[in-house]
Amino acid sequence: MTKFRAKLTLILILLIGCSMLVAGIFMAKVLESSHVNSLQENMERELHVIASSGVWDYQGTDAELIKYYTAQAHRLKDATTERLTYVRADGKVLGDSDQLPEQMDNHLTRPEIAAAAKDGIGYTTRYSDTLKENMLYAAIPVKNEAKVTMGYLRISLSLAQVDKSIRSLWYFLVSGLAILFVIAGIVSYRIAKGITRPIERMTKVAQQITNLNYESRVPAYRNDEVGQLGQAINRMSESLQGQMARIQENERRLQGVMENMMSGIMMIDREERIMLLNPSAEAILGFSSQELLGKKYNEAKQQYDFTKMIQECIELQEPISDEMMFYYPAERILDIHLSPIAHEDEEWSGVLIVLHDITAVRRLERMRSEFVANVSHELKTPIAAVKGFAETLLAGALNDKETAVSFLQIIFDESERLNRLIGDILELSKIESKRIPMNFSPVYLPEFVDRSLSVLRKEAEKKHIELSMTVEDDMYIEADEDRLRQIIINLLSNGIAYTQDGGKVRLRVEPLETNADGDYERLRIIVSDTGMGIPKKDLPRIFERFYRVDKARSRSSGGTGLGLSIVKHLVEMHKGTIRVESEVGVGTKFIIELPVIH
Known part of the structure; x- marks a missing residue:
């Protein structure tokens, strides 16, 4: 129960901690987004101010233009501390406050320039290979009075300040969570202890009931859910005490019946293991309970046909009855009844096998029925022929030598047929009884x-x-x-x-x-x-x-x-x-x- 208390405490701490962690992450993201939006708005205003105060119709060669606009970019950089870039309408960089324009690539395809050309303002955030840090870029198009784009003005700002603010927030969040975890641990432990203490006592009573001590009772608690659980355990203990007394009485009666039955009783559970064997079954099968109980039926050294019959009953889950010849420990004929066992909810739980030794009765019946059914009809025809022709000969046909010879030949043929029939019957009887040794x-x-x-x-x-x-x-x-x-x-x-x-x-x-x-x-x-x-x-x-x-x-x-x-x-x-x-x-x-x- 101490483990349960520890788990409950841990769960409460994790719930509180996860809630605070999610809230902190959400706040950090909101702050970062808000700060970046604010920077973008300021940058847009600065771009429009610079665009409206600058000169964009300056004439001259590319070298003169680069010199002029680079000087303008440096002057504005000193005033705003932000990087400023002048880009001509064809994408050529005419001036930059941080790098030489002659060494810079065409900027027409830069994301912020492309967005500015399309929407009037463009923003992008990316890592600067030059400055080795994350930068926020903003750009606007510069147009003349005819609304023709003459170029683009771009400023960029380091996001180091934003990253610093986020780190401060994370530091505050982690510190707060650590303190909160300590407080939550103390509170959770007190709550868990109040819940688990009565449950620990109930667990001890349940363990005593498991050890067949049905007189153990749970101490009375207040009338809440925990107290109702204790009362239920007490009632269950009383009920089990009465039921076990009845079960033991029924078990004694059943054992007396099983031990004195002439028929063999064998039971197989759902795991296909032999769970019950009465003395008659031991005598019939030739094995003691110690040799068979607990073993699977197909590992119990039983006759193959008997094992196959059990397997069929398990697979079909239907009653099966049949007679079978057993050769161990003595040759005998058994009447075998197999019935699947099912509970009230029709769930299959095993097989009940009843063995009746009917050797003497069936041996006589089988001999009689097989002889009468199979032989009498086959013997009737040749015997009738022999009798009929013999009667004809005795009635005077002996005087006709040719007829007498013909009749005697028929009598001889029918006798031969009788001889073959009897030989085949004996042969088949030996084969069916499996008494013929096979010499391979x-x-x-x-x-x-x-x-x-x-x-x-x-x-x-x-x-x-x-x-x-x-x-x-x-x-x-x-x-x-x-x-x-x-x-x-x-x-x-x-x-x-x-x-x-x-x-x-x-x-x-x-x-x-x-x-x-x-x-x-x-x-x-x-x-x-x-x-x-x-x-x-x-x-x-x-x-x-x-x-x-x-x-x-x-x-x-x-x-x-x-x-x-x-x-x-x-x-x-x-x-x-x-x-x-x-x-x-x-x-x-x-x-x-x-x-x-x-």
Whole structure:
């Protein structure tokens, strides 16, 4: 509070001092202007007196004229102590009291001469290189009876006296300000002390309240603004004392609820730091409160998907609910609810996260729903075909050998289809559960692509389909070779299956991005065909499990509807992307982009 008193005193002194300084500067400027105006008026009168008493029609050579008017200038200089100059109408100096006219320049363009020619009187103030001081010049034109200008008469006066008067004023002003500052300092200190003394006492009480001493009170003051402030602080202290008692009671109740909840509770504040964690959340996440509290959620060593979910809730500031598989400290399925926390004024202040362990329930439900939804429909058709043809054979078709062989072939084909379907289902299940280990190693692409095409070359020759590849000789990629071959073969098989006889299926590999050294960092694999194409409305769902564009054609070709879904998952496991471009009747193009190094 002593600092506040000093600041208040300084402010009062500065206000008074600045006011006096501005007033002094204004007075000095007014005095200087008034003095100069007075000098100009006197100089104008003197010029008219000299002009009316002088002789301007003196005849003779330039030398005679200079001699005559120079003598006149010296005579008048002795009487007035002012410099006098005679200037002819063409600007030639004929006489000067201080310098030789022969050495002086033409004065027609001097500001005071030009102003006199225009307005009848001219003034200017400038530094004289001859006298080395500021001079005030005044000039008037001299005319004959016909009002024709015969020349100009100019006098000049030193401004040293004016400067001396201004310096005296500044000396008086500075002395007065110094005395005034001393007086203002004493008065300001007394005023500031009277204001700050009760405030100091109130500050001490406020500090005690800050230290949770709610029994501290401000002494009673007179009933003015300061006294009203003290009474307000006392009322605030009483109110805080009651509120803290209620808050502590509510905190004890909340703590009891949190500690005994089966669900995990986690709270993140507006600074994205973990501020609350109950015992159930510690058990679910596998970390203690000491390890997580105070840390940012993205630095708390949590599962990536969980961290990304929190980030999404913070960015959108909307409730989010989802189920997620956690692998630490034990494998479990969690039902996660994230809700942004907002005050009454709708200001966002954090995220509340509720974690429910639903591992046992969801595992059973998921197994049942996935099996029923995805497999039952796909199994129905081949099983029905096998059953139908078997019944026909049992009903007597065995007697017709040719028919029996045909039916048995159909039963064999449908069994093979069932076998492929079950194999794809198992494969997709492993991929989606991310239980397939990825063995990355360098793959020489030209040889790899050629071997992949060799696997399908016979199948393509049956339909007279041209199978070709385009890949540079020195291209490598770090990938799981078996999974990458599975991707390529699946896409090529699709292209062959959905391309008419005599069509074309091409595979092209090209660099996509290069670094400063010229080495490519990503590459693009394009598998294109000249088949029937995919309608635009089906493109968004082409990678869904069991989704078929042409169901009849797909079933007749032996497809299971899982190939593209498997491809998409494998590409993503390689940290890549896949998209499809297609036009009905023209063909389809699958575009895969993969990083070269993992």
